[in-house]
Amino acid sequence: MNESTTYCRDGIVREIHPTYLVVEIHRPTACEACHAKTACMSSPAKNNKIICHYNCSEPVQLGDKVTVFLSKNYGKKALFLGYGLPFLVLFISLFIAYFLTRSEGWAALIAFIGMACYYTILYFLNREGKIDRQFSLMAYKTNG
Numbered sequence: 001m002n003e004s005t006t007y008c009r010d011g012i013v014r015e016i017h018p019t020y021l022v023v024e025i026h027r028p029t030a031c032e033a034c035h036a037k038t039a040c041m042s043s044p045a046k047n048n049k050i051i052c053h054y055n056c057s058e059p060v061q062l063g064d065k066v067t068v069f070l071s072k073n074y075g076k077k078a079l080f081l082g083y084g085l086p087f088l089v090l091f092i093s094l095f096i097a098y099f100l101t102r103s104e105g106w107a108a109l110i111a112f113i114g115m116a117c118y119y120t121i122l123y124f125l126n127r128e129g130k131i132d133r134q135f136s137l138m139a140y141k142t143n144g
Contacts, residue, residue, distance in 0.1 A: 013064045014049060021060065023068055024049050081122065089118045 015022035025048045052068050060066065093114035098107035 008067050008069050010065060010067055011050075013060050013062055013066055016060065016062065020051050020053055021066070022049055022051055023066055025068065086115060086118055089114050 009025045011023040011025040013021055014024045050068065090111050094107055094111040097110035098104065101107060101110075
């Protein structure tokens, strides 16, 4: 896969199912390489388990190392729908409401109603299957 269009992480197979794998991805903390990490009280590194499709002719076993890929386009779409568009809805409705009412209280109330409408529409679109949530994380076996 092209690395400029995908995110990739190495992980270890923890569960094997007929149509998917459960892969544990190690997420180190930002200061893991620091020389003072034994005295530091920051949060420890985390391991996340994710479900992904296995796309390889080689069989996998528990404990095998795999590389998991996610297309950057799907990540950008999720960020836009989750953060970008709500931000725009909130501030556009806030400015329009303030311009029309000249009241900060009414403008805030209308902006929150606009956000409620946005998330209600998003909920119903998701329920009807109009939003493509079926992005796939693909796992490929690595040597080593």
